[in-house]
Amino acid sequence: LYREAQRTGVIFMKGKVKGVAKDMTVTYADELLGEEVPLAGLDMIVLATGMVPNSTNVDGKTEEKGQELLLSDINPSAPIKVAGHKNGAGQPWPRRKEEAPKGAPILNLQYRQGPHVPVLADGFADSHYLCFPYETRRTGIYTAGPLRRPMDMAESAEDAAGAVLKAIQAIKGAAAGSSTLPRVGDLSFPKIGLSRCTKCRRCTVECPFGAIDEDEKGQPIVNESRCRRCGTCMGACPVQTITFDNYNPIMVSDMIRAVHVPDEFAKKPRVLILACENDAYPALDMAGIERRTWSTYVRTIPVRCLGSVTMLWPKTAFEKGYDGVLLLGCKSGDDYQCHFIKGSHVGMERMAKFGDTLTSMAMEKERVALEEIAIADSHHIGEVIDRFAAVIGKLPPNPFKGF
Ligand code: SF4
Ligand code: SF4
Structure with missing residues (x-):
């Protein structure tokens, strides 16, 4: 040729x-x-372009501001600086070397995390590779072609059409006040009760989509058009002052309290499962359709994301007399499947902290656990639940039972 x-x-x-x-x-x-x-004397010039898988001008000066935050954006299991668990127990995955994109930003995004579109460790724009291949962590910005993975011209053209359709969907959603994927159609948004806010900035730091900033007084402000309604800010808030009209700490606490808990003489442990609605809950559904069975001691409540699980919920469960709390969330790590980027990782950090709290109360830290479940795991989700129920079955009853 x-x-x-x-x-x-x-x-x-x-x-x-x-x-x-x-x-x-x-x-x-x-x-x-x-x-x-x-x-000279040419009729047509075709200039080949290099494929640079990020949103930077490689010939420009690398910005220093925001680079540190961007690094934590690159790795979905990067430690969370404010709310993170200190002893590293929440980071079981091998960490890849992280490098922020070199060069000057092209898009100059006004995000506190930095002006770039977040990338993963290999330099390609971040996206949920299974469910939302065009989405980036900057709501309303969709990547296509070699920006998100190597592809040729024909594939890139087709890919761009997909990204455009997603952008149209986002514009229509924003006009209607609705969230984009995965909670399409959700008209709720996080409300912050500023009278109780301690300005701790946990919500700002933990929001996976950079949707929260602070005003000049240090109070958090939510940018609704960036918000994906994951509830991570709600789970992060230590004073539970972030709520949604259709999802909030009190609502789920009431659901936890509404469950009947057998007393200590019944010899029937009660286990609470908080299952992420994105993968774990559909996997449970599928397991039910397939007529699979698991421990009858468990009761399940779906949550938006494990990132939205506030410490109040396991606390409420143990006060009510539950013997164990199991969190089921999406797969985390480099090729993460968490629909809100860091939910499982955040959940793991919080539960590790909660386990320490249990230890300080002379209770066994094994009473809380987190398991990662993919949507296709319906065949073994029952085993995961039974394994946890067996651990709880060997422990003495929750000492708070009956109080
Ligand atoms: S709901 Fe999620 S996306 Fe929205 S502000 Fe809270 S953490 Fe950010
Ligand atoms: S996490 Fe809660 S207390 Fe802390 S800044 Fe956000 S709203 Fe205020």
Whole structure:
């Protein structure tokens, strides 16, 4: 093909283009000759472009501001600086070397996390590779083509059409006040009770989508058009002052309290499962359809994301007399499947902290656990639940039972 193209008059040149004049003369730095060469008399010029899988101008100066925050954006299991668990127990995954994109930002996004579109460790724009391949963590910005993975021209064109459709969907959703994926149609948004807010900034730091900023007094402000309604801010708030009209700490606490808990003489442990509605709950549903069975001691409540699980819920469960609390969430790590990026990781950090609290109350830390479940795990989700129920069955009853 190369030879045939040459026979028809195509000239292939290897070098850095220095300029294209109005008379179609191309000047380029020839790598073999080591000098600038003008090439005149051309009818058509095709300039090959390098594929740089990020949103930066590689020839520009690398911004220093925001780089540290961007690094934590690159790795979905990066520690969370404010609310993180200190002893590292919440980070079982091997960490890849992280590098922020080199060069000046092109988009200059006004996000406290930095001006770039977040990328993963390999430099490609971040996205949920299974469910939302075009989404980035910057709501309303959709990537296509080699920006998100290597692809050729034809595939890129098709990919761009998909990204455009997603963008149209986002614009329509925003106009109607509704969230984008995965909670399409959700008209609720986080409300912050500022009278109780301690300005601790946990919500700002933990929001996976950079949707919360602070005003000049340090009080958090939610940007609703960026918000995906994951509830991570709600789970992060230590004073439970973030609520949604259709989802809030008190609502789920009431659901936990409404469950009947057998007394200590019944010898029937009660286990609470908080299951993420994105993967774990559908996997449970599917297991039910397949007529699979698991421990009858468990009661399940769906949650938006494990990131939304506030410490109040396991606390309420143990006060009520439950013997164990199991969190079921999406897979985390580099090729994460968490629909809200860091939910499982955040949940793991919080439950590790909660386990320490149990220990300080002379209760067994094994009473809380988190398991990662993919949507296709219906065949073994019952085993996961039974394994946890067996651990709880061997422990003495919750000492708070009956109080
Ligand atoms: S609901 Fe999620 S996306 Fe919205 S502000 Fe809270 S943490 Fe951010
Ligand atoms: S996490 Fe709660 S207390 Fe802390 S800044 Fe946010 S709203 Fe205020």
